[in-house]
């Protein structure tokens with residue numbers, strides 16, 4: 001096989017041409033924060049395409065009914081985008097908690113998806129938001145798939161699409177890490193919900209770091225959907241969260257720790273989504 005070749009396309013046409021014309025395996029390099037880690041095997045042959053110079057792959061568009069995010073958009077840009085915060089604050093919150101300033105300035109949303117680490121912080125939010133991915137395949141053809149179906153064999157992610165119809169009015173993201181800053185999640189939770197007149201409407205919840213991919217917590221969703229915000233309902237919600245952990249990682253060393261930790265995270269999630277203080281009396285009653 002030929003030694004590793006590097007391509008640095010300037011636009012999507014050059015990018016597509018590089019993908020299609022290579023007879024060898026093709027890999028993509030974005031921020032390099034997952035790929036260029038000391039000790040991790042680097043591609044040694046084939047074609048490595050640096051996508052960081054491709055025009056029109058780093059952008060966020062929130063003006064239309066659907067939200068579009070270019071795959072080479074940095075996590076720092078996702079964290080600080082005012083239009084995105086107005087429509088899906090949970091994604092900005094998740095991005096703001098990814099790694100350090102240096103990591104966020106290089107890491108991209110496409111890399112977070114393609115790397116698909118169980119603890120990847122953007123993934124639970126993208127899952128509850130029903131994200132679609134626009135791709136360029138090895139044959140140069142464009143296609144769209146749902147986030148959960150993506151594997152690296154599908155090729156290059158060019159855009160992340162968040163259909164407006166799937167976005168609910170409230171959203172939140174919380175994470176538990178081994179320390180305050182620069183921590184890979186031990187557990188994270190994302191929520192999208194409708195909430196009106198003291199009552200939950202539709203609710204979607206996903207957890208990271210409980211499985212190889214974000215896990216939809218359907219029992220926890222059902223514990224809130226259509227119910228009033230009151231201590232008894234929150235108590236039910238906390239029981240279902242613990243049961244979800246038990247079902248996801250039975251017998252795992254971290255099971256006991258995570259089934260306790262998820263209660264605090266769950267209440268923080270509700271507080272953030274509804275703009276309440278985590279010290280609100282209601283939350284104290286829920287754990288009494």
Ligand SMILES: Cc1cc2nc3c(=O)[nH]c(=O)nc-3n(C[C@H](O)[C@H](O)[C@H](O)COP(=O)(O)OP(=O)(O)OC[C@H]3O[C@@H](n4cnc5c(N)ncnc54)[C@H](O)[C@@H]3O)c2cc1C
Nearest residue numbers: 030031032033034035099107108110111112114120121157
């Ligand atoms: C110190 C440190 C702390 C970190 N903390 C966190 C954290 O708190 N939360 C978190 O979620 N992550 C964290 N990460 C992981 C990492 O920063 C993210 O996963 C990041 O989003 C990866 O993006 P990247 O652009 O750097 O990917 P790269 O390293 O460039 O690529 C990663 C993989 O994705 C592929 N790829 C990249 N872009 C595309 C694309 N558009 N289409 C198809 N394939 C693509 C590459 O081929 C490669 O296989 C941390 C990493 C480090 C080193």
